[in-house]
Amino acid sequence: MKKQLVIDDEIIDVEIVDENASFVLFNFEGEEYSVNLGGLQNGKMVLNMKGKNRPVILMDTHYVVDGQEFVIDAPRRTRKKSKIQDLGMMKSPMPGKILKIFVQVGDEVVLGSPILVMEAMKMEHTIKASKAGVVTAIHFKVGDQVTGGVELVNVV
């Protein structure tokens, strides 16, 4: 049985060969894995693979194996993540205040040009151009309080 999973925002194909309550056998990226379920308690699961006991911490969609964190979800539950770079928008990384704006509408910017300075958590963050182009809109002025994830300027 083929199954799609979204692991850390990447779609992964898994072929399940055999599966029951305490055993799974599956193919993933050209290799076969045979895993037994051992103990299960308090957000922890012990898996046995090739004779080795491997504890896994789990909570909701979070899985931690040997300190490495994975977020695994079914594809339908994952919203498509838009890449900020592709859209030519520079977004506020988190809530904060606009301290200084370096550009004006019509200015040409290159990748990495400082666009504005925001203050968040009492630290200054410089928002840099995520692509080269011309500034077509600046949505805030100095002193404005902005929430996280909002569009600050447009560059076309």
Add this chain to the structure above:
Amino acid sequence: MSGDIQLKKIKKILIANRGEIALRIIRTAKEMGIKTVTIYTDEEKTLPHASAGDEAICLGSGPLKETYLNQARIVEIARKCGADAIHPGYGFLSEKSSFAQLVSDNGIIFIGPSATSINLMGDKKSSKIKIQELGVPSIPGYHGDNQELKVLSQEAKRIGFPVLIKASAGGGGKGMRIVHQESEFNEALEGAQREALNAFGDQTVLIEKYITSPRHIEIQVMSDKHGNHCHLFERECSIQRRYQKIVEESPSPAVTPELRAKMTAAALKITNGINYIGAGTVELILDMDGQFYFLEMNTRLQVEHPVTEMVTGLDLVKLQILVAQGEELPFKQSDLKINGHAIEVRLYAEDPDNDFLPSIGTIKMIGQSTLHHTRLDCGYIDGNEVTIMFDPMLAKLVAWGENRLQATELLTQALNEVVFLGLKTNRDYLKRILNLAEFKNGLTYTHFVVTYSDKLKPQKKCKEEMALAIAASLFHSQLSGKTKKELKSNCVWTRLAGFRNI
């Protein structure tokens, strides 16, 4: 001198702080049979410090100056609930001399040094003048009142680039800039002044020689009211990001016994010279050639005090309380020695792979260390919200080993267990630091994070671990609703679901 000291047993402490340090103070107070009162804001009702003490008072909501920085209100609360002492923790009001004064004026013991000491050491300029008098070297620099651009830029030239611009009233890296050449000076100065004005309401800056391969070494000091001044050896806290420490250890791999003798003697010269009382930290910059310079003195308990506790076996909060009660330090300098090695890492809600940008969100689950000789000082519990209102530090994880390598390996293991699920943290990044050969070899300079930024980039996740995560998710989705619920939440109310009121 000792004849004048009054002994007064403290019965109840108001903790003018929050988070992990409030919990840390409560633990010792409990062990000493002292009651505690904590304060919290509306937004912090579910945070552990709001309910871990014997009493808790809500400060409502509003900006910090109306809550944790509201001196008059905090003293009023202490009076009302009958607290005979106030512990300020670190940050907030811990280094405000006016607060220390207000507390003692109200007949309450301030667990910390005198207002005079705080005042003297709190100002970077006056502290440097004082320590020069005492014969402790400090870094060449300009600390003048004339803040004209022309003067500042001339002074920078005189000192010689690279120079460091710092906010006179500053701390935590706010209002700080390194300037490598003259042409960058004006812009950097403007940025530093702006940050200083925003953070401290004062844009006065000082300029110093920038030391190219420095280490940050600090000496923990402890003095009582009877004129006994001791040191508790050094901590090295060179590894910093955004000028904030993230890895701290004791002893320092760079400090030889001879150097230790010199550095600790310098620190004691200061505590003796200013008649210091209580716990403090003398921060020094160590150059490649073994020269060291006074940086500043912190007149309070430090975030990283657990590493000192682990190698000395002492409880620094307990010592602070004993000293505040007027007691003598329960040891002599010759009784103290360094036992093994301890390393602390600070877990932050931030994204190290995106310029260490602070992150926010709900902590779904905090992993606990199951290993001996590890210590987690954490200010949150499962389900707590991390907001932008407070410092993004989540917890401190400390490990002790017989030597530095053992401590490093144990800490790496513990970091695998102490996960904070639900938001971005620097946990994996801290592991990358500990695993770096340069760290293991003790090549820890203050620009470590920048120097090795390429080696500290995230590594591709191992395929085998990914396969195990997939297997776990397959088992997870198979589980019946009930078991899954049990797995998800070990919350007492969920477990009590089968009970009913009768």
